[in-house]
Amino acid sequence: xxxxxxxxRDLTIGYVHSRTNKTVIAQGLNLELHTQELVCLVGPNGxxxxxxxxxxxxxxxxxxxxxxxxxxxxxxxxxxALAQLxxxxxxxxxxxxxxxxxxxxxxxxxxxxxxxxxxSPEDDSAVQAALEMxxxxxxxxxxxxxxxxxxxxxVMIARALAxxxxxxxxxxxxxxxDLPGRIAIMQLMRxxxxxxxxxxLTSTHDLDLAMHTADKLWLMSMDGTITAGAPEDxxxxxxxxxxxxxxxxxxxxxxxxxxxxxxxxQRVVLQAEGLADIWTARAxxxxxxxxxxxxxxxxxxxxxxxxxxxxxxxxxxxxxxxEFDSIYALLLxxxx
Amino acid sequence: xxxxxxxxxxxxxxQTTPRSRTVGFGVFALLVLLLALAFVVSLSLGxxxxxxxxxxxxxxxxxxxxxxxxxxxxxFRLTKSxxxxxxxxxxxxxxxxxxxxxxxPLADPFILGINSGASLGVALxxxxxxxxxxxxxxxxxxxxxxxxxxxxxxxxGLVLALILLVGQxxxxxxxxxxxxxxxxxxxxxxxxxLIYFSRPERIHAYTIWSYGSFSGVTWNxxxxxxxxxxxGLGVAVLLTKPLxxxxxxxxxxxxxxxxxxxxxxxxxxxxxxxxxTVTAFCGPIGFxxxxxxxxxxxxxxxxxxKVLIPAVILVGAIAALVADAxxxxxxxxxxxxxNVITSLFGAPFVIWVLIRQRRGATSFTV
Numbered sequence: 164x165x166x167x168x169x170x171x172r173d174l175t176i177g178y179v180h181s182r183t184n185k186t187v188i189a190q191g192l193n194l195e196l197h198t199q200e201l202v203c204l205v206g207p208n209g210x211x212x213x214x215x216x217x218x219x220x221x222x223x224x225x226x227x228x229x230x231x232x233x234x235x236x237x238x239x240x241x242x243x244a245l246a247q248l249x250x251x252x253x254x255x256x257x258x259x260x261x262x263x264x265x266x267x268x269x270x271x272x273x274x275x276x277x278x279x280x281x282x283s284p285e286d287d288s289a290v291q292a293a294l295e296m297x298x299x300x301x302x303x304x305x306x307x308x309x310x311x312x313x314x315x316x317x318v319m320i321a322r323a324l325a326x327x328x329x330x331x332x333x334x335x336x337x338x339x340x341d342l343p344g345r346i347a348i349m350q351l352m353r354x355x356x357x358x359x360x361x362x363x364l365t366s367t368h369d370l371d372l373a374m375h376t377a378d379k380l381w382l383m384s385m386d387g388t389i390t391a392g393a394p395e396d397x398x399x400x401x402x403x404x405x406x407x408x409x410x411x412x413x414x415x416x417x418x419x420x421x422x423x424x425x426x427x428x429q430r431v432v433l434q435a436e437g438l439a440d441i442w443t444a445r446a447x448x449x450x451x452x453x454x455x456x457x458x459x460x461x462x463x464x465x466x467x468x469x470x471x472x473x474x475x476x477x478x479x480x481x482x483x484x485x486e487f488d489s490i491y492a493l494l495l496x497x498x499x
Numbered sequence: 500x501x502x503x504x505x506x507x508x509x510x511x512x513x514q515t516t517p518r519s520r521t522v523g524f525g526v527f528a529l530l531v532l533l534l535a536l537a538f539v540v541s542l543s544l545g546x547x548x549x550x551x552x553x554x555x556x557x558x559x560x561x562x563x564x565x566x567x568x569x570x571x572x573x574x575f576r577l578t579k580s581x582x583x584x585x586x587x588x589x590x591x592x593x594x595x596x597x598x599x600x601x602x603x604p605l606a607d608p609f610i611l612g613i614n615s616g617a618s619l620g621v622a623l624x625x626x627x628x629x630x631x632x633x634x635x636x637x638x639x640x641x642x643x644x645x646x647x648x649x650x651x652x653x654x655x656g657l658v659l660a661l662i663l664l665v666g667q668x669x670x671x672x673x674x675x676x677x678x679x680x681x682x683x684x685x686x687x688x689x690x691x692x693l694i695y696f697s698r699p700e701r702i703h704a705y706t707i708w709s710y711g712s713f714s715g716v717t718w719n720x721x722x723x724x725x726x727x728x729x730x731g732l733g734v735a736v737l738l739t740k741p742l743x744x745x746x747x748x749x750x751x752x753x754x755x756x757x758x759x760x761x762x763x764x765x766x767x768x769x770x771x772x773x774x775x776t777v778t779a780f781c782g783p784i785g786f787x788x789x790x791x792x793x794x795x796x797x798x799x800x801x802x803x804x805k806v807l808i809p810a811v812i813l814v815g816a817i818a819a820l821v822a823d824a825x826x827x828x829x830x831x832x833x834x835x836x837x838n839v840i841t842s843l844f845g846a847p848f849v850i851w852v853l854i855r856q857r858r859g860a861t862s863f864t865v
Contacts, residue, residue, distance in 0.1 A: 222753055246756030253754075257747050262802040273744050273755035280740040280805065306800075326755065 168233065168330050168362040169196040169219060175227035176211065176218045185226060188214050189387030192228070196330060196364055201356040202391075203373035204366040206383030207407060212366040213254065213334055215383070219364070220249050220332050233329070246274035250326035252319045252333040256312070264310070264318050265303040268293055271325025290325050296359055297321035298351060313344035320351065331355060333365040337372070345369055349376045370407075374398075374419060382406050427453040431497070435467035439474060443467055446490045450498055465493065526799060530813040534584075537820040541580045542572050544829045575714070582716040582724070583819040586781055587791070589728045589773040591815025592735050594788030595795075595807060596770040599742050600763070601676050608774035608788040610676065611662050611767070612683030613655050617778040618709065619686040620654025621647055625705045626697040647708065648720065648779045655775030658682055659767075666767050667760060672749060710836030711782035713823055720780055727776045734769040735808060738762065742804040786841040787822070790849045791815045797852050818845070 175190040188211035196202060204212050217223040219230065221237050230237040232248060240248075250271065259267065271293065272286045294300040299317045302310065310318065316336055323331055333352065337345040349372050356363045356378070367373050373380060374394040382390040382397055384406040390397060397403045404414035407421065415422050430453045435443055443465065444454045455462070463480040476493040478485045487493040542554045549568050556563055563569045593608035601610070609615070624647060662679060669675050694702055716724065741762040744752040749759050777784060795810040796802060818841075826840045 220754060222750060241756075242753070242758060243756040246754065249754075251751070251754045253748075253750055255748070257751070259746050259802055261796050261800050262746070266801075266803060270743060270747065270755070273740070273757070276740070278737070278740065280743065 165197045165199040167195055167197055170194070170231040170234075171219065171228065172231070173228040174218070174225060174230060176214050176223075177226050178214070179224070179226070187226060187387075189383070189389070190227065192389055194381065194389065194391065196362045198329065198360050198362050199356055200378045201353050201363045201365070201376065202379045202381060203377035204364065204381045204383060205368070205370055205373055207385060208368075210383045210385055211387065212383055215389075216251075216332055216334050216364070216366055220251050221245055222251070243274045246326060248328055249330045249332065250323035250328040252316075252323050252331075252336050254334045254338060256315065256339060257319060258308070260306075260308050262307050263303070264299065264305050264307060264321075265290065265294070267307050267318060268299075268303075268321045268325050271322040274326060289327060293321045293324035293327075296324050296355065312339045313341075313347065316340065316344075316348055317351070320348075320355075324355070328361065330362045330364070333363070335366050335368065337367055337369055345372060349373075352376075370421075371419075425451075427451055429453070430455055430458065430462055432456070432458040432462050432464045433467075434465070439467045439469070443476070443490060443493075446494060447497075450494050452497075463497070527809065527813070530810070530817070534813055534817050534820075537817050537824070538580055538584065541583065541820045541824050542576045544824050544827050545571070545576060546827075546832050547571055548830070574718075578716055578718055578721055579714045579823065580820065581721060582713045582781065583823045584816040585725060585728045586713065586777050586784060587787055587815035587817070587819025588812040589731060589777050589815075590784060590788040591791035591795075591811040591818070592732060592808065593770040593773040595792040595804075595811050596735060596738070596742065596766050597788075598792050599745055599804070600766050600770075601672055602746075602748065603676070604793065605789070606676075607785075608770060609683070609778075609783065609785075611679030611771065612658050612681075612686060613662075613771050613774045614778045614783040615683040615686035615690070616654040616656075616658030617651035617775060618654065618783060619690050620650040620652070620657075621708055622690040622693045622705055623654075624650040625708065626693040626701050648723075651779035652775065654686070655771070655778055658686065659771040659775060662771065663764060663767055666763055672763075708782050709838075711784040711838040713781055713819070713837060714834070716780050724776055724780045728773060731769050731773040731776070732812065734765060735773070738766055738769065739804045739808055742766070742808075746802055781837075783838070784841065785838055786845045787815060787818055790845050791818055793849060794818075794852060797855075 171192050171194040173190075174192040174194070175187060176192070177185055177187040177189070179185050192215075204215065206212055214223065218225050221240075221242075224238075232240065232245070237245070269282070269286070269290050272282065272289060273280075275286060275289075276282065291300070294303055297317050297320045299314070299321045302314055302318060307315065307318065316339075320331075320333070320336070323333075331352075336352070337348050340348060349367075349369070352363050352365055353376050355361045377394060379391060380394050380397055382392075382402055384390070390400075390402045390406075392400070392402075398414075398416050398419065401416075404416065407414060411424050412421050413424050414420075427448070428451060431447055432455045433440070433444055433447065434456075447454050447465070463478065466477040466479070468475050468477060474488075476487045476490065478487065478493060478496060485496060487496065539551060539554055539558075542558070543549045543551050547568075549563075549572065553563050553568055554572060557569050557572045563572075590608050594606070597606040597608060597610050598604060600606075661682060662675070665678055666675055669678070694705065697705075741752070741757055744755050744757045745762065752762070753759050774788070791811050791814050792807070795807055795814050798814075799806055799810055801807060822837060822840045822844070825844060826835045826837050828835060
């Protein structure tokens with residue numbers, strides 16, 4: 164069912180400045196992309212994610228090793244044949260005016276049309292199919308400059324799909340979007356892989372989303388190595404924590420979150436139940452407190468009291484009792 | 500936006516393309532009509548006013564009311580009007596190509612310094628040949644004009660060669676753009692140097708050339724100018740598809756299978772050939788090349804070069820004819836420099852179009 168689309172063996176990527184001057188970004192890479200799989204490429208800023216994507220799609224030449232697309236070396240493909248198998252969505256937002264969405268998506272038919280770009284009925288139906296796959300059919304007759312960022316990203320994905328690719332490569336498609344927009348685009352990429360059978364590779368900074376959506380993560384670290392595996396594998400093996408290690412930040416494998424390593428200076432005892440407990444504890448940690456369930460009597464003590472529909476926060480500190488009607492007011496008093 | 504669009508997308512789809520196409524045909528029919536009208540009117544205007552009906556009679560080969568009218572129309576005004584059509588079409592098309600290639604709304608046919616090269620060539624001939632040279636040029640008349648065209652061609656050709664050479668080596672079109680600007684500055688500096696050391700009357704001769712003119716072109720010159728411009732137009736038409744791909748930038752174009760290096764070479768060749776030829780025969784003519792592509796994009800609400808290329812050719816030709824007609828100051832003996840007219844009347848017009856257009860509809864953002 165799921166077959167190998169792209170294989171990288173002992174691949175070296177980087178830039179050629181002149182015949183003698185090269186910048187190697189990563190070497191010895193062994194990677195595979197399969198149909199029906201969404202792979203998220205994650206890693207710290209400046210690690211070379213874009214360079215890898217550009218090399219895998221043939222926009223930029225490789226420095227060494229082998230790249231096989233459907234078993235045939237990438238460089239053996241004509242640019243036209245390659246464009247019929249691989250398409251891209253690049254980082255920079257495209258700004259074109261006076262162009263309707265259907266025409267922009269239609270540009271994706273470039274590798275299928277002749278010198279004068281005349282369109283056959285197959286071209287028109289491929290454009291329509293691409294619009295529908297990307298959930299952008301309702302935007303078809305609108306102008307590109309009238310779209311929101313999220314809509315525009317959908318349209319750019321539709322344009323890539325109009326190339327009827329086997330492999331779809333996206334460079335940070337969620338970068339300019341709000342959270343619901345990011346989730347929607349991630350879900351779309353997942354559908355393209357699982358329902359429409361594409362091999363989808365995307366780079367992203369949304370670790371959390373990637374961990375929840377990707378079939379496989381490529382974890383690229385500063386030394387140019389890539390660790391591949393299911394998100395959960397990478398958490399269990401500890402690769403996740405080491406790749407994103409920062410002096411004042413660490414990855415908590417218990418919660419799957421990144422947390423500040425700064426030691427809390429004060430401690431506070433919290434007595435509460437249910438949701439109020441979870442969110443009050445969160446607020447207190449955010450304000451720099453270590454939150455205890457029980458503790459010596461000289462520590463400040465917060466109690467959440469629920470009466471009917473009313474919730475109040477009681478603070479007992481140095482024998483003085485205060486009452487607040489919001490977490491915000493409680494924190495103001497505690498830090499004041 | 501009509502809200503019923505999503506429900507009937509599929510049946511609608513097959514009909515939208517032909518419908519928008521017929522609208523396009525209507526606009527083009529109108530433009531062709533306007534061009535024909537502008538052409539005939541431009542033949543009737545001048546220091547001697549000839550009625551439109553007589554112009555049509557002369558053009559269709561019938562004898563005119565006055566014999567001199569036939570000579571005026573066929574030997575003087577016809578060359579001038581044909582020149583205006585060629586110049587307008589060439590500059591607008593070259594401007595469109597440069598704006599798309601550099602994805603910059605301010606790009607014009609001369610952005611890469613072609614006209615500065617041509618100006619330097621002319622300046623070398625006019626300013627540095629000495630008194631004998633100037634007298635020679637004045638005495639030779641048309642032959643002198645041809646030598647100016649030759650000098651301008653050599654200057655423009657040198658800059659073109661430099662650009663094509665560099666264009667194959669640089670990775671980024673913006674680098675090319677800046678290099679072109681630098682070529683232009685260098686050539687202008689040399690021209691200024693020549694002017695600085697020249698006598699006033701020769702500077703005047705150079706200034707006259709730099710105002711631009713359609714009327715200096717003879718039938719003999721047209722025999723050279725027209726084919727070269729037609730070749731440039733032909734190459735540009737063949738570049739329709741690559742230009743569309745380049746709307747999204749070079750990386751996208753490459754990912755869709757375009758050989759960006761080749762496309763760049765031929766776009767530069769075509770645009771420079773068009774702009775260089777115009778400058779060689781008519782002097783540097785500003786504004787049309789920047790304004791007409793904008794005008795067409797707004798008029799037709801399209802960025803598709805399949806529509807824009809024929810549109811800029813027609814609108815460019817009309818604009819040049821109208822500018823020339825205004826420059827004749829109909830009913831008077833005076834003729835104003837063409838460059839003055841294109842900018843003086845064109846600038847407010849384009850500003851009006853830009854202000855009227857919807858927010859964000861500009862074709863490129865910088």
